[in-house]
Amino acid sequence: MKSYSNTYIFIFSAVMVIIVAAxxxxxxxxxxxxxxxxxxxxxxxxxxxxxxxxxxxENAETLYAKYIKESFAVNVNxxxxxxxxxxxxxxxxxLAKPINERNLPIFISEIKGVxxxxxxxxxxxLWGPIWGYVALxxxxxxxxxxxxxxxxxxxxxxxxxxxxEFQSQFFDKQIxxxxxxxxxxxxxxxxxxxxxxxxxxxGISGGTITSNGVDQMLKDCLSSYKSYFKNIKTNI
Amino acid sequence: xSAEKEPLFSGKNIKLLTEPLNDSNPITxxxxxxxxxxxxxxxxxxxxxxxxxxxxxMAVSNVVISLLRKxxxxxxxxIVQLVVIASMVILVDQVLKAFLFDxxxxxxxxxxxxxxNCIIMGRLEAFALSNKPWQSLLDGIxxxxxxxxxxxxxAFFRELxxxxxxxxxxxxxxSFYDFGYENNGLMILPPMALIVxxxxxxxxxxxxxxxxxxx
Numbered sequence: 001m002k003s004y005s006n007t008y009i010f011i012f013s014a015v016m017v018i019i020v021a022a023x024x025x026x027x028x029x030x031x032x033x034x035x036x037x038x039x040x041x042x043x044x045x046x047x048x049x050x051x052x053x054x055x056x057x058e059n060a061e062t063l064y065a066k067y068i069k070e071s072f073a074v075n076v077n078x079x080x081x082x083x084x085x086x087x088x089x090x091x092x093x094x095l096a097k098p099i100n101e102r103n104l105p106i107f108i109s110e111i112k113g114v115x116x117x118x119x120x121x122x123x124x125x126l127w128g129p130i131w132g133y134v135a136l137x138x139x140x141x142x143x144x145x146x147x148x149x150x151x152x153x154x155x156x157x158x159x160x161x162x163x164x165e166f167q168s169q170f171f172d173k174q175i176x177x178x179x180x181x182x183x184x185x186x187x188x189x190x191x192x193x194x195x196x197x198x199x200x201x202x203g204i205s206g207g208t209i210t211s212n213g214v215d216q217m218l219k220d221c222l223s224s225y226k227s228y229f230k231n232i233k234t235n236i
Numbered sequence: 237x238s239a240e241k242e243p244l245f246s247g248k249n250i251k252l253l254t255e256p257l258n259d260s261n262p263i264t265x266x267x268x269x270x271x272x273x274x275x276x277x278x279x280x281x282x283x284x285x286x287x288x289x290x291x292x293x294m295a296v297s298n299v300v301i302s303l304l305r306k307x308x309x310x311x312x313x314x315i316v317q318l319v320v321i322a323s324m325v326i327l328v329d330q331v332l333k334a335f336l337f338d339x340x341x342x343x344x345x346x347x348x349x350x351x352x353n354c355i356i357m358g359r360l361e362a363f364a365l366s367n368k369p370w371q372s373l374l375d376g377i378x379x380x381x382x383x384x385x386x387x388x389x390x391a392f393f394r395e396l397x398x399x400x401x402x403x404x405x406x407x408x409x410x411s412f413y414d415f416g417y418e419n420n421g422l423m424i425l426p427p428m429a430l431i432v433x434x435x436x437x438x439x440x441x442x443x444x445x446x447x448x449x450x451x
Contacts, residue, residue, distance in 0.1 A: 004309035012309055017314065020323045034334035042337065057337075127345065132435050149282040152345040156424035160369070206425065 010138055043087070047168075049147040050110050050133035053118050068118075073103040076147055078227035091122035091131060095220075104224055107134070108235045116144045119225060123217025126209040127152045130161065130217060134170070140229045141176040143185065148214060158210030169201040187215035244370065252374040256382035259446055262355045263386040264437045269355040273387055274429040275346055281392035282342045282401050287384025289332070289347060291377060294356050295322045298376030301364040308365070317360045318351070325350045353384055390432045398423030 004012075037047045041057050044064040048055045055063045071086035076099050086105035094102045107118040115138050122131040132148035146167050153159040160166055183199050190205035203211025243249075262268045276286045299321045301308070308316050329347045332340035340347065352354070359379050364372040395401055397420045400408035408417070422428050441447050 004311070009312055012307065013312060013315070016319060021318055022322055024326055027327055031330050031334040035330070035337075038334065038337040042341075072241045078315070149341075155276070155342065191383070 003120060018190070046147050046149055047118060047133050050118055050135045050145045051111065052145045053111075067106055067109045067111060069115075070108040071105065073105045074225070074228045075104065076100050076102060076224055076227060078225075078229075078231040079147065089120075091120055092129065095122055099224060102224065104228070105226070106110065106228070107133075120224060121217045121221035122211050123220065125150050125153045125161075125213040126158050126207075127154070130210065130213050132161075132214075132217075134222065136175070141174045143170045143173045143175065146170040147232060153210050154207065156206075157204060158207035158209060160204045161210060161214055166204065172198075173201065174198040175218075182223055182226055184215075184219040187211045187218075240378035242304070249374055252336040252371055252382075253378040255384060256375075256378040258382075258444060260356075261382045261386065261440070262379050263383055263433065265447060266355075266358075266430045268358055269353050269383055270430075270433070272346060272349055272353055273390060273433060274426040275349075276343065277387055277391040277394050277429050277432075278398065278424055279342070279401075280388065280391045280395050282339060282346075282389045284384075285332070286343060286346060286350075287380070287387045289328045289343075289384060290350055290356070291380040293321065293328055293350055294359065294380040295373055295376040296323050297324050297356060297360060298364040298372040299369050301360050302367060305365050305367075313365065314357075314361075315430060317357060318383075319336050321356055322351050341370070353383075355379055359366065386415070386433065386436060389436060390429055393432055394423045394429060398428075 008031050011052065026139065038057075039059050044060045045055050045057070048060065048063055048067065051067065053063060053067060073084035073086050073089060075081060081103060084099045084103045084105070086107060089103055089105040091105075094104070105120055107120075107161045109116045116135045117134050117138075117140060120131070120133055122129065124177040125129065128151035130148060132146060134146045134219060135144040136142065137144045139209060148161040148167060150159060150161060173185050175182065177183045178200065186193075186200050187203045188200055189208065190211070193200040193202045203215075256262060260266060263270065263273055274288070277283050297317075300320050301317060304316070325348065328350070329340070332343070332347060359375060363375045367375070392402065395403075396407065398412075400406060400419050
């Protein structure tokens with residue numbers, strides 16, 4: 001094989017890196033608007049799924065505009081902050097802040113005159129972040145619907161949190177017990193949840209860490225809205 | 237330079253394309269790229285997109301490396317190969333995210349993991365570095381298709397037996413379930429992919445006498 005001088009090798013690598021960098025950043029910039037749009041539509045679809053409205057990538061925006069009436073952020077004491085665009089709030093960044101500086105987004109939807117309160121949740125799975133939306137009925141305790149997504153959980157195992165079978169288990173569960181104490185909904189080991197309990201659902205067999213992640217995520221995220229819920233309840 | 241030009245689809249070139257499908261299949265004969273074959277074959281659709289992505293990455297990287305083969309310093313050739321593969325994979329990933337968002341969500345990390353697919357590096361090193369672009373293109377498409385075919389076969393059986401669906405559509409009728417039929421949960425787990433691959437290797441060796449080693 002021909003041998004090359006060190007100078008040649010350096011020049012070769014430098015040129016290669018510059019070409020590749022230009023190519024990739026060019027591609028990233030041209031494709032970014034499409035990707036952003038997809039992510040936005042996907043988010044709207046997820047929010048809609050949490051109130052049990054099926055949508056496609058085409059009609060998600062119209063349906064979103066139709067059902068979601070209000071969106072704003074509250075702080076941990078339950079005060080509204082109308083300056084924040086709830087849709088644009090990055091849950092990951094909020095959760096990194098100390099609890100009393102967080103903006104807690106909330107979406108209020110209305111189906112046939114009945115309100116639902118949609119709470120975004122965000123947590124850790126096995127391989128990466130998991131997140132979702134939990135819609136509460138007007139009593140702010142009964143779950144109306146739930147939707148979970150993930151970045152890279154194992155297909156067929158942890159990724160099953162994305163399926164309807166898993167999510168529909170949450171319907172009509174309660175996050176407050178009869179003494180009005182916050183208990184959240186526990187995700188237990190697959191097959192061990194008491195079917196009559198209002199506070200338990202089955203986790204996924206083979207996806208234990210992801211299931212625990214969902215459990216933790218619900219406890220962490222829903223609990224920070226306690227004061228806001230209290231304020232609304234006293235106002236009614 | 238040879239005086240007479242070889243036709244584009246001469247017997248030898250066609251062989252580059254067809255041989256990896258059977259006689260030198262990357263998965264069943266060379267046993268390369270097993271890791272991703274286990275990971276993405278739970279459902280048929282992601283497996284198919286994965287196979288397609290690998291075809292594209294492999295064909296383009298093979299051609300690029302083949303075009304550069306006379307200028308690449310041999311001391312850094314592995315780095316150059318990796319850079320080419322990695323940039324192709326990033327491009328494919330970006331395009332999937334922009335235009336096939338749903339599928340890119342399902343494939344998640346595995347698109348990125350095409351970089352680590354040993355078949356691609358193996359073909360660049362073994363073939364593209366010492367052959368002309370056209371032959372390299374055929375070789376790339378051939379090997380990637382050989383890989384993809386196995387992926388799709390494995391995914392078909394795993395989805396059918398593990399979830400009762402094919403391409404996301406329910407094919408096992410509901411009445412079966414009423415009679416006590418159950419999806420085989422084991423099919424969803426990676427070890428079963430290995431067993432399915434094993435079964436394919438077994439069938440292939442039984443049919444193809446060329447692959448039987450003489451003792």
